[in-house]
Amino acid sequence: MVESNRWKKTPMREQSAEERVNNFDEVPFGYSEEEAMAEAERCLGCKVPFCEQGCPVEVPIKQFIQDLKDNDPAKAAQTIWSTNTLPAICGRVCPQEEQCELQCVLAKKGEPVGIGRLERYVADWAMERGLDAESPAERKGHRVAVVGSGPAGLTAAGDLARMGYDVTVFEALHVPGGVLMYGIPEFRLPKALVQEEIENLSKAGVDIQTNVVVGTSITVDELLEDEGYAAVFIGSGAGLPKFLGMPGENLLGVYSANEYLTRLNLMKAFKFPEVDTPVKVGKRVAVIGAGNTAMDAARTSLRAGAEEVHVVYRRSEKEMTARVEEYHHAIEEGVQFHWLNNPVAFLGDDDGWLRGMECIKMELGEPDDSGRARPVAIEGSEFEFQVETAILALGTSPNPLVPSHTPGLETEFWGGIITDEDSGATSREGVFAGGDVVTGAATVIQAMGAGKNAANAIDRYISERFGS
Amino acid sequence: MMYRIVEKRDLTDVTKLFVVDAPMVARRVQAGHFVILRCSEEGERIPITVADFDREAGTVTVVIQEVGKTSAAINDLAEGDSFVDFVGPLGQVAPMREDGHVVCVGGGFGVAPVLPVAKELRSRGVEVTSIIGARTQDLVILQDEMEAASDQLYLCSDDGSCGFHGFVTQQLEELIQSGTHIDEVVAVGPMVMMKATAEVTEPHGLKTWVSLDPIMVDGTGMCGVCRVTVGGELKFACVDGPFFDAHEVDYEEALKRNKMYQREERLAYDMYKENRHECRRGGAVSG
Ligand SMILES: Cc1cc2nc3c(=O)[nH]c(=O)nc-3n(C[C@H](O)[C@H](O)[C@H](O)COP(=O)(O)OP(=O)(O)OC[C@H]3O[C@@H](n4cnc5c(N)ncnc54)[C@H](O)[C@@H]3O)c2cc1C
Ligand code: SF4
Ligand code: FES
Numbered sequence: 001m002v003e004s005n006r007w008k009k010t011p012m013r014e015q016s017a018e019e020r021v022n023n024f025d026e027v028p029f030g031y032s033e034e035e036a037m038a039e040a041e042r043c044l045g046c047k048v049p050f051c052e053q054g055c056p057v058e059v060p061i062k063q064f065i066q067d068l069k070d071n072d073p074a075k076a077a078q079t080i081w082s083t084n085t086l087p088a089i090c091g092r093v094c095p096q097e098e099q100c101e102l103q104c105v106l107a108k109k110g111e112p113v114g115i116g117r118l119e120r121y122v123a124d125w126a127m128e129r130g131l132d133a134e135s136p137a138e139r140k141g142h143r144v145a146v147v148g149s150g151p152a153g154l155t156a157a158g159d160l161a162r163m164g165y166d167v168t169v170f171e172a173l174h175v176p177g178g179v180l181m182y183g184i185p186e187f188r189l190p191k192a193l194v195q196e197e198i199e200n201l202s203k204a205g206v207d208i209q210t211n212v213v214v215g216t217s218i219t220v221d222e223l224l225e226d227e228g229y230a231a232v233f234i235g236s237g238a239g240l241p242k243f244l245g246m247p248g249e250n251l252l253g254v255y256s257a258n259e260y261l262t263r264l265n266l267m268k269a270f271k272f273p274e275v276d277t278p279v280k281v282g283k284r285v286a287v288i289g290a291g292n293t294a295m296d297a298a299r300t301s302l303r304a305g306a307e308e309v310h311v312v313y314r315r316s317e318k319e320m321t322a323r324v325e326e327y328h329h330a331i332e333e334g335v336q337f338h339w340l341n342n343p344v345a346f347l348g349d350d351d352g353w354l355r356g357m358e359c360i361k362m363e364l365g366e367p368d369d370s371g372r373a374r375p376v377a378i379e380g381s382e383f384e385f386q387v388e389t390a391i392l393a394l395g396t397s398p399n400p401l402v403p404s405h406t407p408g409l410e411t412e413f414w415g416g417i418i419t420d421e422d423s424g425a426t427s428r429e430g431v432f433a434g435g436d437v438v439t440g441a442a443t444v445i446q447a448m449g450a451g452k453n454a455a456n457a458i459d460r461y462i463s464e465r466f467g468s
Numbered sequence: 469m470m471y472r473i474v475e476k477r478d479l480t481d482v483t484k485l486f487v488v489d490a491p492m493v494a495r496r497v498q499a500g501h502f503v504i505l506r507c508s509e510e511g512e513r514i515p516i517t518v519a520d521f522d523r524e525a526g527t528v529t530v531v532i533q534e535v536g537k538t539s540a541a542i543n544d545l546a547e548g549d550s551f552v553d554f555v556g557p558l559g560q561v562a563p564m565r566e567d568g569h570v571v572c573v574g575g576g577f578g579v580a581p582v583l584p585v586a587k588e589l590r591s592r593g594v595e596v597t598s599i600i601g602a603r604t605q606d607l608v609i610l611q612d613e614m615e616a617a618s619d620q621l622y623l624c625s626d627d628g629s630c631g632f633h634g635f636v637t638q639q640l641e642e643l644i645q646s647g648t649h650i651d652e653v654v655a656v657g658p659m660v661m662m663k664a665t666a667e668v669t670e671p672h673g674l675k676t677w678v679s680l681d682p683i684m685v686d687g688t689g690m691c692g693v694c695r696v697t698v699g700g701e702l703k704f705a706c707v708d709g710p711f712f713d714a715h716e717v718d719y720e721e722a723l724k725r726n727k728m729y730q731r732e733e734r735l736a737y738d739m740y741k742e743n744r745h746e747c748r749r750g751g752a753v754s755g
């Protein structure tokens with residue numbers, strides 16, 4: 001019998017650190033029925049559920065937990081699906097500690113309700129039983145095109161399909177899912193699960209066409225004018241990796257995190273030569289940056305055979321942007337963290353291979369534009385560091401491919417598409433956008449929230465413009 | 469969606485031409501564009517410059533030279549087989565003049581990507597001289613097609629088995645020396661040949677374009693593996709190129725970067741050849 005503790009979350013069992021660094025399997029196992037019930041019992045069912053205010057897609061949290069308490073997980077699933085199309089994913093990758101769980105009343109005195117874990121439990125329960133969200137409404141007779149199949153695009157597509165629109169999603173890669181497939185690793189988000197969530201959308205009538213690069217294979221204008229789409233939603237993400245222009249950045253062994261993770265996640269390079277895509281992971285790996293991407297690159301490196309993995313970050317632990325749980329997992333697995341160290345050059349051998357890195361120590365100075373303390377180099381503190389592989393996880397920006405092929409679509413100087421915050425409407429009539437392509441690299445749930453708002457706005461736009 | 473091979477032609481023992489059913493690519497593709505393709509679910513994504521296209525038929529032609537496992541596996545495909553993925557058009561259209569005289573240089577398997585450029589230039593009324601070559605006569609590809617796409621064609625072979633005895637770059641040098649007026653040069657082939665072409669034309673101040681073929685993954689600017697240094701600046705060949713000003717490219721770096729997976733490529737190729745051999749032997753026994 002699992003007892004619930006008033007002030008503590010029901011623990012979730014997981015693979016031990018020693019075991020899991022040798023495989024790519026998911027780390028936490030998820031709650032059993034008993035554990036989920038124990039955790040659900042902790043919820044006070046507040047009159048004003050603050051948790052829900054912390055959720056970007058307004059999941060009826062109190063209600064779905066109540067459904068669980070009533071021993072009706074199928075109803076809990078429908079409750080979640082009423083606002084969230086991808087709960088199995090959100091339950092695993094959302095930064096709950098900054099959202100719903102941050103707002104939970106229990107968090108004032110102890111640990112909040114494990115909302116993310118319960119969401120995962122319900123979604124997995126429903127998935128195992130092949131349950132789907134309730135079937136689509138009457139057809140509207142209008143088509144909507146969605147560019148990109150990341151969480152923003154998938155959410156917009158799912159919501160529009162459920163409203164009765166005929167939705168086609170165009171994806172540049174050969175597999176749909178965006179960052180969920182190519183970026184976030186298997187051990188954090190099993191790929192079969194992502195594909196199953198996408199399969200559910202297909203069942204709801206969403207047509208997904210892979211291998212189509214909107215902009216070059218077909219333009220937004222062609223979609224609107226020639227192909228008969230009443231509106232277009234752009235959710236093409238922020239896929240463009242940043243480089244620093246540091247000496248030696250093009251040495252062999254220096255990867256962008258996007259390349260490294262794509263090789264390993266999407267192309268399964270850890271299975272080479274069983275698959276054809278190779279990757280080279282040295283004995284000593286340095287990861288530069290300290291966001292989710294950096295944690296993923298670091299932990300993936302351990303699993304792909306690195307002996308030592310060093311995360312090098314020019315700011316301090318406090319400024320780190322990764323999800324807390326993943327940071328803890330990384331520490332448990334033996335990733336070493338070097339705060340306040342800034343790489344200044346990559347050093348190579350005669351054949352162009354990376355052999356080391358030159359770093360300089362930093363100290364924290366005055367806050368910068370982002371409000372975080374600005375790191376300042378300590379003169380004369382340069383030192384060398386031996387590594388064979390370096391992974392740059394310095395952030396990404398929106399890919400200019402779609403905007404540059406869509407005349408009249410206005411963007412910020414840094415590439416983000418300019419939209420009306422509530423509706424996602426862009427400077428082009430009938431064209432909406434949301435997710436990382438608007439905000440720059442953010443989170444899965446924010447992208448989903450943007451997809452959801454845009455779906456509603458597209459519905460209003462089409463009804464007004466074409467009648468429904 | 470599968471991308472069916474509607475026609476396969478042997479250009480040489482190791483170079484095959486495929487006409488692929490890919491209507492969406494065929495609709496917008498232009499000279500200089502490339503596609504990314506995969507031949508199996510375990511396959512890698514590789515970039516191939518388009519050699520020809522037919523918008524009406526909805527087909528795109530690519531030429532594959534066997535240099536490793538992936539190209540070998542592709543060349544073992546037959547008519548009626550399909551690529552599992554075939555995405556494009558990618559990259560920028562080749563920079564092309566509207567008038568004057570352009571020399572198109574194609575080395576070895578580089579003749580294939582030069583062909584659509586020559587064709588397009590000619591259709592714009594530009595005078596096209598082509599110089600194509602290979603190590604030996606048997607390896608020369610698309611001679612008839614290049615002949616038809618050019619006002620004059622020079623054929624070269626390293627061993628003298630056909631045409632001019634020497635490299636395409638030597639023939640180019642001769643042409644320049646002969647005093648013929650040339651406005652631009654477009655050269656595609658192995659990196660060393662493109663570098664040599666740049667060295668020939670630079671002293672004459674002759675504008676020259678080369679098409680780089682770095683390792684790629686996505687082909688849309690997402691991974692940065694295709695980064696090259698051009699004029700001291702970082703460029704992504706998949707979205708900024710593949711054509712660049714020949715006199716600005718850092719060839720040394722590009723050559724090194726292309727060797728990143730040399731060992732892995734050899735391993736995969738050897739394993740593939742062994743299996744292929746066994747399949748054939750097995751076939752012989754049972755047949
Ligand atoms: C390694 C990594 C780990 C992360 N971890 C977390 C986490 O734990 N929690 C969290 O909340 N967030 C995390 N994030 C951030 C989160 O994944 C993104 O914010 C989110 O995926 C953005 O969704 P999106 O739909 O806007 O774009 P994306 O997921 O980037 O999807 C965009 C899609 O559009 C496609 N596309 C691009 N251009 C075109 C085109 N021209 N035509 C057709 N298709 C196109 C792309 O191929 C891609 O599939 C992580 C990000 C990374 C990289
Ligand atoms: S705030 Fe916490 S306790 Fe209150 S309803 Fe939400 S999850 Fe339950
Ligand atoms: S191939 Fe990935 S950015 Fe060019």
